[in-house]
Amino acid sequence: MTPSSTSAPHTSTAQPTDGTAPPTDGTAQPTDGSSAYEAGFTESASGRVYTVTGGDWEEILGAGEQDAERIVVNMGPQHPSTHGVLRIVLEIEGETVTETRLVIGYLHTGIEKSCEYRTWTQAVTFLTRADYLSPLYNEAAYCLSVEKLLGITDDIPERATVIRVLVMELQRIASHLVWLATGGMELGATTAMIFGFREREKVLDLLELITGLRMNHAFIRPGGLAQDLPDGAERAIREFLADMPKRIREYHRLLTGQPIWKARMVDVNVLDAAGCIALGVTGPVLRAAGLPWDLRKTMPYCGYETYEFDVPTALEADSFARYLVRLEEMGESLKIVEQCLDRLRPGPVMVADKKIAWPAQLSIGADGMGNSLAYIRSIMGTSMEALIHHFKLVTEGFRVPPGQVYTQIESPRGELGYHVVSDGGTRPFRVHVRDPSFVNLQAVPALTEGGQVADVIVGVASVDPVLGGVDR
Amino acid sequence: MTPPDGTPPDGTPPDGSSSAGPGSHDGARDETGAAANGAGELVGGGNGLRPGRRHDAFGAGGSGDTSGFGRLVAPAPVLAASERPFGDPDADAVYDALERVFPQLGDAVERAVVDRGELTLHVRREGLPALAQTLRDDPGLRFELLSSLSGVDYPDDATGRRLHSVVHLTSMTYRRRLRLEVSVADADPTVPSLTSVWPTADWHEREAYDLFGIVYTGHPGLTRIMMPDDWIGHPQRKDYPLGGIPVDYKGATVPPPDERRSYS
Numbered sequence: 001m002t003p004s005s006t007s008a009p010h011t012s013t014a015q016p017t018d019g020t021a022p023p024t025d026g027t028a029q030p031t032d033g034s035s036a037y038e039a040g041f042t043e044s045a046s047g048r049v050y051t052v053t054g055g056d057w058e059e060i061l062g063a064g065e066q067d068a069e070r071i072v073v074n075m076g077p078q079h080p081s082t083h084g085v086l087r088i089v090l091e092i093e094g095e096t097v098t099e100t101r102l103v104i105g106y107l108h109t110g111i112e113k114s115c116e117y118r119t120w121t122q123a124v125t126f127l128t129r130a131d132y133l134s135p136l137y138n139e140a141a142y143c144l145s146v147e148k149l150l151g152i153t154d155d156i157p158e159r160a161t162v163i164r165v166l167v168m169e170l171q172r173i174a175s176h177l178v179w180l181a182t183g184g185m186e187l188g189a190t191t192a193m194i195f196g197f198r199e200r201e202k203v204l205d206l207l208e209l210i211t212g213l214r215m216n217h218a219f220i221r222p223g224g225l226a227q228d229l230p231d232g233a234e235r236a237i238r239e240f241l242a243d244m245p246k247r248i249r250e251y252h253r254l255l256t257g258q259p260i261w262k263a264r265m266v267d268v269n270v271l272d273a274a275g276c277i278a279l280g281v282t283g284p285v286l287r288a289a290g291l292p293w294d295l296r297k298t299m300p301y302c303g304y305e306t307y308e309f310d311v312p313t314a315l316e317a318d319s320f321a322r323y324l325v326r327l328e329e330m331g332e333s334l335k336i337v338e339q340c341l342d343r344l345r346p347g348p349v350m351v352a353d354k355k356i357a358w359p360a361q362l363s364i365g366a367d368g369m370g371n372s373l374a375y376i377r378s379i380m381g382t383s384m385e386a387l388i389h390h391f392k393l394v395t396e397g398f399r400v401p402p403g404q405v406y407t408q409i410e411s412p413r414g415e416l417g418y419h420v421v422s423d424g425g426t427r428p429f430r431v432h433v434r435d436p437s438f439v440n441l442q443a444v445p446a447l448t449e450g451g452q453v454a455d456v457i458v459g460v461a462s463v464d465p466v467l468g469g470v471d472r
Numbered sequence: 473m474t475p476p477d478g479t480p481p482d483g484t485p486p487d488g489s490s491s492a493g494p495g496s497h498d499g500a501r502d503e504t505g506a507a508a509n510g511a512g513e514l515v516g517g518g519n520g521l522r523p524g525r526r527h528d529a530f531g532a533g534g535s536g537d538t539s540g541f542g543r544l545v546a547p548a549p550v551l552a553a554s555e556r557p558f559g560d561p562d563a564d565a566v567y568d569a570l571e572r573v574f575p576q577l578g579d580a581v582e583r584a585v586v587d588r589g590e591l592t593l594h595v596r597r598e599g600l601p602a603l604a605q606t607l608r609d610d611p612g613l614r615f616e617l618l619s620s621l622s623g624v625d626y627p628d629d630a631t632g633r634r635l636h637s638v639v640h641l642t643s644m645t646y647r648r649r650l651r652l653e654v655s656v657a658d659a660d661p662t663v664p665s666l667t668s669v670w671p672t673a674d675w676h677e678r679e680a681y682d683l684f685g686i687v688y689t690g691h692p693g694l695t696r697i698m699m700p701d702d703w704i705g706h707p708q709r710k711d712y713p714l715g716g717i718p719v720d721y722k723g724a725t726v727p728p729p730d731e732r733r734s735y736s
Binding site: 110 | 592616622638707
């Protein structure tokens with residue numbers, strides 16, 4: 001750690017260069033590779049060439065038979081049961097795991113840094129790609145933060161807030177269904193996989209109808225929503241609400257009493273509530289350990305205190321309890337969606353302040369979706385000031401008063417927090433995502449050490465990590 | 473590419489007059505001075521823009537004027553310490569409880585700020601471990617959960633301590649939130665680790681170390697977590713370039729995001 005360490009990276013692979021050779025930094029490392037653990041390198045015309053030689057394992061591990069049973073197994077980052085690019089380094093003796101270490105960062109795309117180079121509204125498009133199984137939660141938490149910075153939290157139209165809750169709860173169902181599908185597949189329950197993805201597709205169809213996209217919607221914007229519900233959305237959602245409860249009963253019939261499913265999950269990967277809190281674990285994992293901590297109830301936002309729903313909990317704190325909690329939560333989300341539909345009243349879906357409201361006047365054109373011709377005629381033909389205002393708002397964006405806020409909401413995986421800092425400019429000064437997957441993954445060693453190798457798969461699955469959110 | 477930590481082409485000293493961030497304490501600058509200063513500071517755009525500072529539509533910076541015409545000066549953001557009582561029941565309750573059970577409060581906390589209903593304690597790093605232990609264990613405080621820990625880089629911090637380590641605590645018992653902020657200089661970027669109080673701080677601190685270069689003393693294994701182990705530099709600092717290449721599109725060239733026209 002030196003003060004000069006902020007300079008550009010010399011490892012040229014990730015950093016685009018302008019075609020010339022990267023600067024040589026003779027002070028960085030000796031060229032002969034004096035340390036056993038460092039690769040030596042030589043300079044050449046096309047850049048630095050590293051020479052990696054084999055490690056001297058006897059020197060590191062010592063010779064002898066005392067560790068004959070000790071094996072280090074590298075699982076991932078490319079492995080079907082690691083939910084993306086998660087690398088797990090397991091130290092095992094026979095079939096028993098003695099040490100679990102997780103390696104992340106394979107999906108790090110610098111979303112937080114990219115946001116600092118875009119306007120407040122454009123940042124939504126990046127953040128929605130962080131946790132790709134719950135994009136609307138990312139958008140909602142970020143927009144709630146920006147609205148708090150702007151001081152317009154109370155000005156958000158009622159209809160916009162209700163639709164936000166509606167799409168978030170639909171997405172909770174979709175996210176839990178993906179968990180059921182992938183978790184089931186990892187245990188060999190391919191029917192669970194088929195069922196889970198089948199119903200998730202129905203939710204994605206609904207979200208596509210509402211937002212225009214199956215995933216990465218960028219639908220929730222600072223100040224409200226990109227657009228109102230389309231015609232027919234309410235009917236389609238009601239059809240889904242009528243169908244879904246019997247699907248959930250189907251999952252119970254298929255899995256809840258099934259001997260193999262229970263043998264793999266009951267009393268496996270136990271972590272009690274105290275352990276969860278010490279490790280920062282929230283969401284279904286914490287509720288399956290008996291603590292009914294759900295931010296929708298305990299620190300309500302978006303008017304959740306006015307909805308009627310229960311917080312499912314279990315006491316067993318094992319993988320099976322987490323499965324039951326998630327299944328119950330799907331049913332509770334259906335209740336909330338139904339209440340949202342009942343309280344939808346006509347009205348605006350964007351804040352009235354035209355200095356903030358995104359001018360997304362869209363209509364269905366010949367090509368599916370396009371700008372509203374009436375709106376374009378209005379700004380192009382009748383009001384030069386409106387045109388200037390539109391142009392300024394879209395290119396420059398709005399300013400946000402300086403300060404910092406932290407907003408936390410209950411995502412399908414636990415507490416999703418956004419620490420957003422503004423310096424008073426048109427771009428976020430800093431956006432930090434407290435992603436629940438990132439924090440919950442820290443519990444995997446506690447869940448798996450001392451257990452069987454096969455239970456590592458169950459343990460990772462029961463935490464339900466999404467690597468897009470972990471690495472961001 | 474311009475060196476990320478290099479001075480801008482006009483060689484303007486970092487006077488902090490338009491410094492960004494809530495941590496700054498700048499005096500107001502009068503309009504004429506700002507206009508004269510701004511006129512002499514036109515820079516060529518692109519990487520000449522100083523990171524973390526405000527610039528107008530034509531790339532001029534240093535005055536707080538973002539209109540481009542040297543007449544309008546945006547006030548420099550100043551967030552001074554808040555007066556007691558804060559007027560926010562949760563913030564007052566937390567501070568009162570701290571005053572009762574933590575006698576070194578005046579030494580440990582530089583200032584307390586209540587902004588938008590959120591209490592921030594700006595903590596001196598020497599006092600952080602004891603304060604954190606009290607916040608977690610005292611029956612009147614009970615901040616059991618460390619929700620989040622993040623780094624923020626304020627290159628123009630008036631105190632010269634540009635790296636801020638920001639902790640968000642949640643009291644599940646009282647349903648309150650609290651923010652602790654520790655700021656350190658780049659030359660001595662050490663902050664006591666909170667892993668012994670909240671084990672969940674482990675990965676958060678590794679991330680802040682990786683992306684900002686804040687060194688957490690007492691951390692059990694402070695290694696990079698997002699970037700490769702042999703990476704040089706801390707990518708989320710403001711003076712670290714975003715990177716990117718120009719893209720050709722239908723005969724025009726779209727510059728990389730950090731070289732496009734910026735309005736702030």
